[in-house]
Amino acid sequence: MLLTVEPDGDDPIYQQLRDQIVVAIAAGVLVPGDALPTTRQLAADLGINMHTVNKAYDLLRREGFVRLGRRTGAVVARGPADGPADAEDVAEWEPRARTLLAEAFAKGMPPQEVLERCQVLLDEFTKR
Amino acid sequence: MLLTVEPDGDDPIYQQLRDQIVVAIAAGVLVPGDALPTTRQLAADLGINMHTVNKAYDLLRREGFVRLGRRTGAVVARGPADGPADAEDVAEWEPRARTLLAEAFAKGMPPQEVLERCQVLLDEFTKR
Amino acid sequence: MLLTVEPDGDDPIYQQLRDQIVVAIAAGVLVPGDALPTTRQLAADLGINMHTVNKAYDLLRREGFVRLGRRTGAVVARGPADGPADAEDVAEWEPRARTLLAEAFAKGMPPQEVLERCQVLLDEFTKR
């Protein structure tokens, strides 16, 4: 499980961390029960501020992906196999998907190709 | 073509505008040659500042979706049928798609369902 | 001598006209004594405003490239062979050249390649 950050990237650092961890959970690199590095540890490894890591973890907690315990640290709480998605999550996800797909289609990607690319990306998660 | 904004939403206003216009282009609600409202007009209609609209339009121009004319105002310049996507655009799109798909999958949506939802969303664009 | 304009291009229309005429003079397509189209004629041909053509011609007059007569219309007044450049012109030209060359070099073009490209572009003018 290797996390990296671009301090001056377009996305804020905490978002970069959150995204990578979500992808890792989707890919099965992280499974429910796995412990994430402590905030201090991760912050030191990446050369970033502890508060930034905290923010990423807190975001993941609010999204239901991790559980934060005083002594246990951050533990993965949710994976692909842990039951179907909440209707609420789906409702929040769909408009973002619409925008992303619209972007690809409006820029000239044929729907068939868009779907194939989505298929390939999803396969990355399940083939593991 | 109805545009709305949530001043207190998560995304900045100019981004909301940009997203809605991209979706409208994908759906064929806006086709190349169509004129968008003038910056001042749209700003007045939405109760926001001219500069905010300006920023959205400028973003769309840099993405190649509109041309900003000196007298014509903003005109749609790019639609789904105007040639294939640049390799560069695809390269920039894919990681964002990966994150979005990972999110859906990690939250419990089966890959098949994710693909179906993408299919449905894409159909919204082509069925029109 | 074919002139074209992009109404919604980055450069204003009068500038596009001016640039094309300067290039035509450099290339010998237009030589001193040649008459340019009348403002009305050119405006009609290109589907643009007469004032815009006028502005381009006036700019060329101030730069010394054309002479404007009430009855003669616009006539090319200056070509490559009509004596050396004014020190004033050179002084005004150089900083713009510096910026353009800096841009190429800073973006990674080796000086040798930059010079070769300049050579090729200049050859376009003299080879005719």
Place this chain on the structure above:
Amino acid sequence: MLLTVEPDGDDPIYQQLRDQIVVAIAAGVLVPGDALPTTRQLAADLGINMHTVNKAYDLLRREGFVRLGRRTGAVVARGPADGPADAEDVAEWEPRARTLLAEAFAKGMPPQEVLERCQVLLDEFTKR
């Protein structure tokens, strides 16, 4: 690294800033990793508005010359030695070079002299 602006010049202020910074990068006065003044600082120094500096920095970011950091401010990201130029950049550069060279030649500067001046200007960058 001294930056100056002419508020009443032909070019907009943000363009003047952008040009000077590009020249400084080409000349090696600014090298990758160097920090530029903060937007507020530079605005105060030059007696201009923060947003104007912001626009210059944003332009440089889109051109790939600087990265805008969340805490670090603006940092030079690209110099002459950082890999070859993109084909896209070259394609965009050439017509501008053509116009500039045509101007010099049409005004009476012999091709040889034009090239020599380009050589001298390029030497300013490499000799440092």
Place this chain on the structure above:
DNA sequence: GTGGTCTAGACCACA
């Protein structure tokens, strides 16, 4: 009458 530019001043997200 359009977009482009600039100024002034405010609040927020990020680190």
Place this chain on the structure above:
DNA sequence: GTGGTCTAGACCACG
């Protein structure tokens, strides 16, 4: 304390 965003209002270039 940084850049990012938004608002308000003004003048100019362009056509």
